[in-house]
Amino acid sequence: MNPKEHLEKAIEINPDFSDARFQLALLYIADGEDDQAQPHLEKVIELIPEYAEAYRYLGLVLQRAKQYEEARERFQQSIELSPETAITYSNIALLFVEMEQTEEAKYNLIQAIELDSNYAPSYYNLARLLIAPEEFEEARKNYLTAIDIDPNFRDAHYYMAKLLATGKKSTTDGSPLLEPDVEEAERLQRRAIEIDAEFEKAYYNLAQLLQKRDALAEAREVLEKAIELNPGYGKAYFRLAMLLVEMEEPAAALENFKKSIECYPEDEQTYYRLAMLQYSQRDLATARDYFNKTIEIKPEFAEAHYNLARLLEEEGDDESARTHYNRTVELSEEHAQGHYHLARLLERKDILVEAKSNYEKAIAIDPNFADAYYHLATLLRDPEEFETARKYYQVAVDIDPSHAMAHYNLAKLLGGGHKVSEDGTPMTAPERDESVAQFTKAIKISPKYPNAYYHLALVLEDMKDFKKAQMSLETAIKLNPEYAEAHYRLALLLPKLQ
Numbered sequence: 001m002n003p004k005e006h007l008e009k010a011i012e013i014n015p016d017f018s019d020a021r022f023q024l025a026l027l028y029i030a031d032g033e034d035d036q037a038q039p040h041l042e043k044v045i046e047l048i049p050e051y052a053e054a055y056r057y058l059g060l061v062l063q064r065a066k067q068y069e070e071a072r073e074r075f076q077q078s079i080e081l082s083p084e085t086a087i088t089y090s091n092i093a094l095l096f097v098e099m100e101q102t103e104e105a106k107y108n109l110i111q112a113i114e115l116d117s118n119y120a121p122s123y124y125n126l127a128r129l130l131i132a133p134e135e136f137e138e139a140r141k142n143y144l145t146a147i148d149i150d151p152n153f154r155d156a157h158y159y160m161a162k163l164l165a166t167g168k169k170s171t172t173d174g175s176p177l178l179e180p181d182v183e184e185a186e187r188l189q190r191r192a193i194e195i196d197a198e199f200e201k202a203y204y205n206l207a208q209l210l211q212k213r214d215a216l217a218e219a220r221e222v223l224e225k226a227i228e229l230n231p232g233y234g235k236a237y238f239r240l241a242m243l244l245v246e247m248e249e250p251a252a253a254l255e256n257f258k259k260s261i262e263c264y265p266e267d268e269q270t271y272y273r274l275a276m277l278q279y280s281q282r283d284l285a286t287a288r289d290y291f292n293k294t295i296e297i298k299p300e301f302a303e304a305h306y307n308l309a310r311l312l313e314e315e316g317d318d319e320s321a322r323t324h325y326n327r328t329v330e331l332s333e334e335h336a337q338g339h340y341h342l343a344r345l346l347e348r349k350d351i352l353v354e355a356k357s358n359y360e361k362a363i364a365i366d367p368n369f370a371d372a373y374y375h376l377a378t379l380l381r382d383p384e385e386f387e388t389a390r391k392y393y394q395v396a397v398d399i400d401p402s403h404a405m406a407h408y409n410l411a412k413l414l415g416g417g418h419k420v421s422e423d424g425t426p427m428t429a430p431e432r433d434e435s436v437a438q439f440t441k442a443i444k445i446s447p448k449y450p451n452a453y454y455h456l457a458l459v460l461e462d463m464k465d466f467k468k469a470q471m472s473l474e475t476a477i478k479l480n481p482e483y484a485e486a487h488y489r490l491a492l493l494l495p496k497l498q
Contacts, residue, residue, distance in 0.1 A: 003027060004024060004027050004028075007020050007021075007023055007024040007027070008024065011024065016047055018043075018044045018047045018048050018051070021040040021041075021043055021044050021047075022040070022041070022044050022051075022053070022054060024037075024040055025037040025038075025040040025041045025044070025054075025057065026057070028040070029057065029060070029061065034061045034064055034065065037057070037061055038058065038061050038062075041054050041057055041058040041061065042058065045058065050081055051081075052077075052078045052081035052082035052085065052088070053078070053082075055074045055075070055077045055078035055081065056074070056075065056078040056085075056087075056088050056091060058074045059071045059072075059074035059075040059078065059091060059092070059095070060091060062074060063091075063094075063095050063098065068095065068098065068099050071095055072092065072095060072099075075088060075091055075092035075095060076092070079092070084115055085115070086111075086112040086113075086115035086116035086119050086122065087112070087116075087119065089108045089109070089111040089112035089115065089122075090108070090109060090112040090119065090121060090122045090125065092108050093105040093106075093107075093108035093109045093112065093122075093125060094125060096108065097125075097129070102129055105125075105129055106126065106129055109122050109125055109126040109129070110126070113126070118149055119149075120145075120146040120147075120149040120150040120153055120156070121146070123142040123143070123145040123146040123149070123156075124142070124143065124146040124153065124155065124156045124159075126142050127139045127140075127142035127143045127146065127156075127159070127160070127163075128159060130142065133168050133169050133170040133176060133177070134169075134170045134174065136163070136167075136168065136169035136170070137169065139163055140160065140163060140164070143156050143159065143160035143163065144160070147160070152195050153195075154192050154195045154196045154199060154202075155192075157188045157189070157191045157192040157195065158188070158189065158192040158199070158201065158202050158205070160188055161184075161185040161186075161187075161188035161189045161192065161202075161205065161209075162185070162205060164180065164181040164182075164184050164185040164188070165180055165181075165182060165185040165205070165208075165209060166180060167179040167180030167181060182209055182212055182213065185209055186206065186209045186210070189202050189205050189206040189209065190206065193206065198229050200225075200226040200229040200230045200233055200236070201226075203222045203223065203225050203226035203229070203236075204222075204223065204226045204233070204235065204236050204239065206222050207219040207220075207222040207223045207226070207236075207239060207240075207243070208239065210222060211243060211246075216243060216246065216247050219243055220240065220243055220244070220247070223236050223239055223240040223243065224240065227240070232263055233263070234259075234260045234262075234263025234264040234267070234270075235260075237256045237257070237259040237260035237263065238256070238257070238260040238267075238269070238270055238273070240256045241253045241254075241255075241256035241257040241260060241273065241277075242273065244256060245273075245277060250277060250280070250281055253277055254274070254277060254278075257270055257273060257274040257277065258274070261274070266297055267297075268294045268297040268298040268301055268304075271290050271291075271293045271294040271297065272290070272291070272294045272301065272303070272304050274290045275287045275288075275289075275290030275291040275293075275294060275304070275307070275308075276307065278290060279307065279311060284311055284314065284315060287311060288308065288311055288312070288315075291304050291307060291308035291311065292308070295308070300331050301331075302327075302328050302331040302332035302335060302338070303328075305324045305325075305327045305328040305331065306324070306325070306328040306335065306337065306338050306341075308324050309321040309322075309323075309324035309325045309328060309338075309341065309342075310341065312324065313341070313345060318345055318348075318349065321345060322342065322345055322346075325338055325341060325342035325345065326342065328342075329342065329358075329361075334365050335365075336361075336362045336365040336366040336369055336372070337362075339358040339359070339361040339362040339365065340358070340359065340362040340369065340371065340372050340375075342358045343355045343356070343357075343358035343359045343362065343372075343375065344375065346358065347375065347379065352379055355379065356376065356379050359372050359375055359376035359379070360376065363376065368399050369399075370395075370396045370397075370399040370400035370403055370406070371396070371403075373392045373393070373395045373396040373399070373406075374392070374393065374396040374403060374405065374406045374409070376392050377389045377390075377392035377393045377396065377406075377409065377410075378409060380392070383418045383419050383420050383426055383427075384419075384420045384424070386413070386417075386418065386419035386420070387419070389413055390410065390413060390414070393406050393409060393410035393413065394410065397410065397441075401441075402445055403445075404441075404442045404445040404446040404449065404452075405442075407438045407439070407441040407442035407445065408438070408439065408442040408449070408451070408452050408455075410438045411435045411436075411437075411438035411439040411442060411452075411455065411456070411459075412435075412455055414430065414431040414432075414434050414435040414438065415430055415431075415432060415435035415439075415455065415458065415459040415462075416428070416430065417429045417430035417431060430459075430462065432459050432462060432463050435459050436456065436459055436460065436463075439452055439455065439456035439459065440456070443456070448479055449479075450475075450476040450477075450479040450480040450483055450486070451476070453472045453473065453475045453476035453479070453486075454472070454473065454476040454483065454485065454486050454489070456472045457469040457470075457472035457473040457476070457486075457489060457493075458489070460472060461489075461493060466493060466496050466497050467497065469493055470490065470493055470494070470497060473486050473489055473490040473493065474490065477490065
């Protein structure tokens with residue numbers, strides 16, 4: 001006969017044998033047979049109403065059955081009968097955690113620590129509840145205490161590593177502070193693995209830390225170990241796929257994204273990343289399908305709408321692209337790139353007022369968006385908008401001095417000088433020296449752009465510098481022998497050189 005059978009025989013002989021019932025209940029609990037344990041615990045309490053441990057274990061059984069109020073009552077009865085038993089306070093604290101009554105949980109854990117300062121789980125569970133930035137140091141100290149008491153406390157190492165990896169704390173005046181300690185976090189995750197070599201979550205989190213310090217090969221090995229331990233670990237497949245993208249192994253990344261989807265068929269992030277991978281590999285049709293699946297799962301996924309719009313525009317489906325750009329900026333009003341590319345599409349369709357509005361929104365969101373300033377300036381074609389166009393071109397080159405097209409178009413604007421006077425009268429006032437300077441900068445940045453040489457020649461010709469104009473036109477023709485306008489202007493210029 002096994003221990004259960006002996007205890008059952010003892011109870012059959014003496015139904016009021018409370019100790020036998022209690023020990024049999026503990027065996028059932030250890031084997032996960034709570035439904036078998038509960039009636040024995042209730043009978044023990046009936047026989048001995050002051051049996052505090054029976055109330056405590058019955059509380060645990062009821063908690064696992066999600067009968068929270070009944071569990072709470074039993075734990076409290078246990079505390080009333082034995083108010084110096086630290087573990088009961090720790091048990092009821094975990095019940096309060098499940099009931100989302102965090103302050104009650106903290107209070108009871110503090111009570112448990114006061115009663116037994118050497119019970120490591122109380123410090124650990126209290127640390128798990130201290131999640132606010134201002135509680136960072138207190139959480140760290142409680143994890144350390146748990147580890148000092150029990151150096152082999154696996155989960156204390158693991159969760160302290162996660163705390164240090166985020167480094168979300170606050171200064172004494174309450175200001176947010178981010179100080180991750182990746183090195184110590186890595187050490188703690190390695191220690192958790194040393195304690196339990198089959199702890200797949202520790203491998204997963206260690207891989208993230210290794211990736212942060214560019215130890216990609218080791219991170220890959222660690223993730224593969226996590227998957228070996230748990231072949232259904234969808235997050236590990238996803239993380240490995242992302243790592244393989246970084247390692248420029250798209251085929252292997254694709255395989256792992258698909259395995260992640262097998263584990264979590266409705267995870268929009270996996271479909272999105274898979275779409276982005278296929279997009280980067282130029283498999284537009286497959287990428288489009290995955291973007292659409294992402295949006296089907298999560299219609300408010302702004303980045304999926306944005307990248308789908310970029311793809312559709314590339315395929316020539318401007319109307320669908322416009323729809324998704326509009327959806328992008330509806331969902332994320334601060335999406336500068338969404339406004340910018342919508343503006344580019346609208347400009348191409350000659351819907352200029354709306355295009356201008358979206359360029360302006362992109363600039364308002366990102367004041368350093370050089371291309372948005374540049375394209376906005378190109379829309380300002382009327383003489384009365386001369387100064388505004390000039391300002392926007394200038395801002396573009398101030399932000400990005402290597403923006404050849406902004407230099408080029410600013411040079412054309414200044415070389416033409418078509419503006420209006422203060423009283424609104426049209427006038428032409430070329431700024432030829434500054435125009436030459438801007439053309440020169442454009443050519444320095446992009447020395448094989450024939451148009452820049454051609455338009456520089458026109459300004460030089462206006463300045464009567466015919467020799468330099470000739471050289472500039474000849475360069476334009478050398479770069480583009482089929483440049484008809486350059487041949488024509490050179491033909492008209494040559495007699496002036498004789």
